[in-house]
Amino acid sequence: MMNKVVLVTGANSGIGLALCERLLSQDTEGLQLCLACRNMRRAQAARSALLASHPTAQVALLQMDTSNIFSVISAAHEIKLRYCRLDYLYLNAGIMPNAQFDVKAFFKGIFSSNIITMFATGEGILTQKDGVTSDGLQDVFATNLFGHFLLIRELEPVLCRAGQTSQLIWTSSSNAQRSAFNLDDIQHQRGTQPYSSSKYASDLLSLALNTLYNKQDLYSSVICPGFVMTNLTYSILPSFPAFLWTVLMPVFWLIRIFTNTFTLTPYNGAEALFWLFKQKPESLDPQAKYHSLTSGLGNNYTQPRKMDIDLETSEAFYEKLLQLENEVRKKLKEKQPASQCLHSAGPRSS
Ligand SMILES: NC(=O)C1=CN([C@@H]2O[C@H](COP(=O)(O)OP(=O)(O)OC[C@H]3O[C@@H](n4cnc5c(N)ncnc54)[C@H](OP(=O)(O)O)[C@@H]3O)[C@@H](O)[C@H]2O)C=CC1
Numbered sequence: 001m002m003n004k005v006v007l008v009t010g011a012n013s014g015i016g017l018a019l020c021e022r023l024l025s026q027d028t029e030g031l032q033l034c035l036a037c038r039n040m041r042r043a044q045a046a047r048s049a050l051l052a053s054h055p056t057a058q059v060a061l062l063q064m065d066t067s068n069i070f071s072v073i074s075a076a077h078e079i080k081l082r083y084c085r086l087d088y089l090y091l092n093a094g095i096m097p098n099a100q101f102d103v104k105a106f107f108k109g110i111f112s113s114n115i116i117t118m119f120a121t122g123e124g125i126l127t128q129k130d131g132v133t134s135d136g137l138q139d140v141f142a143t144n145l146f147g148h149f150l151l152i153r154e155l156e157p158v159l160c161r162a163g164q165t166s167q168l169i170w171t172s173s174s175n176a177q178r179s180a181f182n183l184d185d186i187q188h189q190r191g192t193q194p195y196s197s198s199k200y201a202s203d204l205l206s207l208a209l210n211t212l213y214n215k216q217d218l219y220s221s222v223i224c225p226g227f228v229m230t231n232l233t234y235s236i237l238p239s240f241p242a243f244l245w246t247v248l249m250p251v252f253w254l255i256r257i258f259t260n261t262f263t264l265t266p267y268n269g270a271e272a273l274f275w276l277f278k279q280k281p282e283s284l285d286p287q288a289k290y291h292s293l294t295s296g297l298g299n300n301y302t303q304p305r306k307m308d309i310d311l312e313t314s315e316a317f318y319e320k321l322l323q324l325e326n327e328v329r330k331k332l333k334e335k336q337p338a339s340q341c342l343h344s345a346g347p348r349s350s
């Protein structure tokens, strides 16, 4: 069998890096792993760590900032030069910037019947202040969703190969909420929950991609890694000293007895990502989110749960994304001299 090509965005830390480690632990020979990261110094460090435990592994690096249109298009161009196939594309890079933790709502939640939902989803206790990228897009939307959407569009030739299945696997979240998402404000310019909106958007997009691409043997799935201690979670309480998180770990292990969504380690959080790697994509449910879960005794497993999404909204959202793609490509052409346009295929019709 030819070497499978696996590309992971946001692979230099947390859940993305843990996934790479797990993939290499099961198969170092039949795998070409490509870590797509925005910061090459951190990417090098991640590669060195992977090679230290798997010296014969094929681990390549690729510079890509998912919040930057030009960077995504350049990276896609580079991928098409390097590989003629892409078997797995893990859309994992994500941010939750300037999070505001509502302490009052948190303590109110602890003494309410909503406590389990609050710990499983973070619902009602977190808001974020979003920024704007150099392309004029909302930062969270661009990083978590739109950059990945453009990447898929650009990589169509290596993802859609007749008779060969490829898989798109999104790291979504149980924090994805329909109430945070608005079809008339897909970038979430007006609200205070851009993270939740972007994750709901990825659930919708995954469904739309299945509708459009399954006939070309391309399949899309979404996962939730559970609550995992990573740079993203540490940044929610920046004034909280690192050692306090460690002190809280026994409390979190206790909470895990009541909610198996407290996966806590990146290794556990990567469970559903790894599980999907081993599944036949045709057998997966396009309307399900695959959750990484860890039992009170520390055993990992994956469980599908129905998502709160519908076909009509997913298709309407996809149309909006195509419109936005047209706009950003037009702007990019105006900004970049012709020689720098990277022979981009340009906007395609749906
Ligand atoms: N931790 C949790 O509890 C949960 C996490 N998730 C999701 O899991 C995914 C991974 O996050 P996690 O491992 O927790 O956190 P980390 O912060 O450890 O990982 C996020 C990764 O995304 C990268 N990234 C961020 N912005 C960009 C960008 N503009 N371009 C390219 N790469 C970028 C980061 O790179 P850099 O190191 O340069 O910042 C990093 O490698 C995210 O999508 C997150 O939303 C979902 C549910 C729960």
Ligand SMILES: CC(C)CCC[C@@H](C)[C@H]1CC[C@H]2C3=C(CC[C@]12C)[C@@]1(C)CCC(=O)[C@@H](C)[C@@H]1CC3
Pocket (backbone or CB within 6 Å): 101, 118, 119, 120, 121, 122, 123, 125, 126, 172, 173, 174, 175, 226, 227, 233, 236, 237
């Ligand atoms: C300091 C306090 C004693 C403890 C604070 C705990 C909270 C900071 C966490 C409890 C549930 C967590 C959670 C997330 C962030 C941190 C908590 C609110 C997420 C929102 C992180 C990102 C996701 O995508 C969700 C799945 C997480 C859900 C749980």
